Amino acid sequence: MGLHKIFDALIDKRMELRASDSKARSGDFLDLLLDQCEENESYFTRQNIKPLILDLFIAGSDTSALTTEWAMAELLRKPQVLQKTKRELMEVIGSGRAVQESDINEFPYLEAVVKETMRLYPGAPLLLPYKAKKDVEICGYTIPKNAQVLVNAWAIGRDPTTVET
Known part of the structure; x- marks a missing residue:
C-alpha cells in the first residue's frame, strides 16, 4: 500500500468523523488543513494537502x-x-x-x-505559520487579525536575552 493510499484512508476517516459530528476536531495539523480546505478563498484542496502531509512525514x-x-x-x-x-x-x-x-x-x-x-x-528553524484570530498585542507589537506570523526558533535559540548561560 503506497503512502498516498494510506493518507487517503486517514483523510477519509477524518472527513467521516467531521461529517458525523460538526464539533469533532482534534486540533491536529490534519484538522487545520481540512479547515483550510473548507474556506471559500483557500487554495487548499484534498489533493494538494497530501503532498504537504508526505513532506511532513519525510521531514x-x-x-x-x-x-x-x-x-x-x-x-x-x-x-x-x-x-x-x-x-x-x-x-x-x-x-x-x-x-x-x-x-x-x-x-x-x-x-x-x-x-x-x-x-x-x-x-524547523521557522515554526509553522500562525494566523491571528483577532488583534493582539505582544511585547509592544500589534498583530492585526488575520496576519500570518512566523516564529524564528533559530534566532530565539541564539538570543542572549532568552538563553541562560
Missing part, C-alpha cells in the same frame, strides 16, 4: 538525521563533552548491550547534549 526522519549529524559535529569539536557523554553511556549500559528506551532517564548529560543541539540547530 520527520530527515530532521532526526540532521540533528544527529549536528550533535556529532559539535561533539567532535568539543572532545571533553564527547568523552563525558561516552563515560555516561559506559557507566549505565557498559559495552555489552544497546541503549533501550527504559534507559533514557539514566542519561541526564546525553539529554543535555541533545537539547543543546536542538537549541542551536532546530529541525
Whole structure:
C-alpha cells in the first residue's frame, strides 16, 4: 500500500468523523488543513494537502538525521563533552548491550547534549505559520487579525536575552 493510499484512508476517516459530528476536531495539523480546505478563498484542496502531509512525514526522519549529524559535529569539536557523554553511556549500559528506551532517564548529560543541539540547530528553524484570530498585542507589537506570523526558533535559540548561560 503506497503512502498516498494510506493518507487517503486517514483523510477519509477524518472527513467521516467531521461529517458525523460538526464539533469533532482534534486540533491536529490534519484538522487545520481540512479547515483550510473548507474556506471559500483557500487554495487548499484534498489533493494538494497530501503532498504537504508526505513532506511532513519525510521531514520527520530527515530532521532526526540532521540533528544527529549536528550533535556529532559539535561533539567532535568539543572532545571533553564527547568523552563525558561516552563515560555516561559506559557507566549505565557498559559495552555489552544497546541503549533501550527504559534507559533514557539514566542519561541526564546525553539529554543535555541533545537539547543543546536542538537549541542551536532546530529541525524547523521557522515554526509553522500562525494566523491571528483577532488583534493582539505582544511585547509592544500589534498583530492585526488575520496576519500570518512566523516564529524564528533559530534566532530565539541564539538570543542572549532568552538563553541562560
